[in-house]
Amino acid sequence: MRKMNLHYKSTRNSNLKAAASEAVLKGLAPDGGLFVPERIPALDIPMDKLKDMSYQETAYEVMKLFLTDFTEEELKDCIGRAYDSKFDTEEIAPLTKVDDTYYLELFHGSTIAFKDMALSILPYLMTTAAKKNNVENEIVILAATSGDTGKAAMAGFADVEGTRIIVFYPKNGVSRVQELQMVTQKGKNVDVVAIHGNFDNAQSGVKEMFENEELAGKLAENGYQFSSANSINIGRLIPQVVYYVYAYAKLLEGEELSEGEKINVVVPTGNFGNILAAYYARQMGVPIDHLVCASNENKVLFDFFRTGTYDRNRDFVLTTSPSMDILISSNLERLIYLVTGEDSEQTAAFMSELKSGGSYTLTEEMKEKLKDFKAGYATQEQTSRQIRHIWDGTGYVLDTHTAVASYVCDEYRKTSGDSGKCLIVSTASPFKFVKSVMTSIDSKYGEEDEFRLLEELKKVSGVEMPRAIADILDADVLHRTECDADKMEVTVKEILNIQ
Numbered sequence: 001m002r003k004m005n006l007h008y009k010s011t012r013n014s015n016l017k018a019a020a021s022e023a024v025l026k027g028l029a030p031d032g033g034l035f036v037p038e039r040i041p042a043l044d045i046p047m048d049k050l051k052d053m054s055y056q057e058t059a060y061e062v063m064k065l066f067l068t069d070f071t072e073e074e075l076k077d078c079i080g081r082a083y084d085s086k087f088d089t090e091e092i093a094p095l096t097k098v099d100d101t102y103y104l105e106l107f108h109g110s111t112i113a114f115k116d117m118a119l120s121i122l123p124y125l126m127t128t129a130a131k132k133n134n135v136e137n138e139i140v141i142l143a144a145t146s147g148d149t150g151k152a153a154m155a156g157f158a159d160v161e162g163t164r165i166i167v168f169y170p171k172n173g174v175s176r177v178q179e180l181q182m183v184t185q186k187g188k189n190v191d192v193v194a195i196h197g198n199f200d201n202a203q204s205g206v207k208e209m210f211e212n213e214e215l216a217g218k219l220a221e222n223g224y225q226f227s228s229a230n231s232i233n234i235g236r237l238i239p240q241v242v243y244y245v246y247a248y249a250k251l252l253e254g255e256e257l258s259e260g261e262k263i264n265v266v267v268p269t270g271n272f273g274n275i276l277a278a279y280y281a282r283q284m285g286v287p288i289d290h291l292v293c294a295s296n297e298n299k300v301l302f303d304f305f306r307t308g309t310y311d312r313n314r315d316f317v318l319t320t321s322p323s324m325d326i327l328i329s330s331n332l333e334r335l336i337y338l339v340t341g342e343d344s345e346q347t348a349a350f351m352s353e354l355k356s357g358g359s360y361t362l363t364e365e366m367k368e369k370l371k372d373f374k375a376g377y378a379t380q381e382q383t384s385r386q387i388r389h390i391w392d393g394t395g396y397v398l399d400t401h402t403a404v405a406s407y408v409c410d411e412y413r414k415t416s417g418d419s420g421k422c423l424i425v426s427t428a429s430p431f432k433f434v435k436s437v438m439t440s441i442d443s444k445y446g447e448e449d450e451f452r453l454l455e456e457l458k459k460v461s462g463v464e465m466p467r468a469i470a471d472i473l474d475a476d477v478l479h480r481t482e483c484d485a486d487k488m489e490v491t492v493k494e495i496l497n498i499q
């Protein structure tokens, strides 16, 4: 069979075409839009075969359909380097059945959160893409993080030849464990900067640098070029499609589902990357019924799915699920592009309204196309009670992000009457958010030191302390740079030593 080449276009300009490797390399389209595949490919192998495949084999079957200008050898090499013993289980993304619900555990990689699923492969996709496109500049990864991306990106890129990485995080917006994970990261090509601002400030600052042509020129003069490891890069989105295919196949293999049986997927959502990957998996042919978008108190997406209006004009709340404390969900733009009927002018207009006035409203016709999405949210109180409730009933300990989804899943079942099976995406290990988790289990832990609580969590959960945590306990702090939110560009120039 002849291999069809799949091209990528920008959500803000349908005429712009790029090969997959170019899209991976650039991260963001030159017009500020996001790269999207010109069509979502269908799986070309039956579930019956996927059932027996390893994670790595499944990854190849999915990724080859999207990254059509990578050779089989290149892709398999990237996959092999990414999904290896960095993960603490050969299954890579194991499923745990708790009562009648399945938890897809995406936290078995080197930083114990789901960002590892994509960020352990992105550096290899990117350096392979650079070679294919004869890029000789050093690639500078700029990333804004609400906590998990930063560490996962640093771990992924550390000492990968031909790359540098600079990560910005909100100084008071990440957990103690998250911060320590970042500031202790080794690697001679790694820098991390705490900004005096929130995640949206960090993300906007990074986006502005990407769009700054003058800065791009200066970088080029010095042998550098930017790329993005943020979840807007299709090189992150595509590897995330894999685990939905894998999870469905494994549920079939374990006879938890019958052939073709539909399943609901509940995803704790921030930047809308993870749930969008579930949507892509569904479009590829995975029998997913509803996609349930779970938010915390920053419930922009909940309101959006209910009303059709995306409105970021509201107070930003720092919650116990910080990786979901987001008011601008960048990846939503890809869904907007689809519901506008791939109308890049309309998409660009919405995004410009979002930038200037902070909101936009879909037409009724567009809203109708979102009906497969359901949405819910959990307050911090509800999240905390859910952790306690699941632990009490089953002994299984959820992290705060997963608990948001777990609560929303229960509510969804109650209010919709939908009796379909549910897959909850578990995005972090409880060890990563130990303080909030332990005080949910018992308020007596409120006074205790976060590091002592790790031992307690080990006891109450019966789960071994992950290596990622054990490693930071006695590691040296290597990074101390801080800056104001409006000084990010200056800081980057200093780090790269350019004027």
Ligand SMILES: *Cc1c(COP(=O)(O)O)cnc(C)c1O
Residues within 6 Å of the ligand: 113, 114, 115, 148, 149, 231, 268, 269, 270, 271, 272, 273, 274, 275, 323, 324, 401, 427, 428
């Ligand atoms: C990033 C993250 C999320 C949100 O995922 P998105 O793809 O940004 O929607 C949820 N939970 C955890 C633990 C995360 O790190």
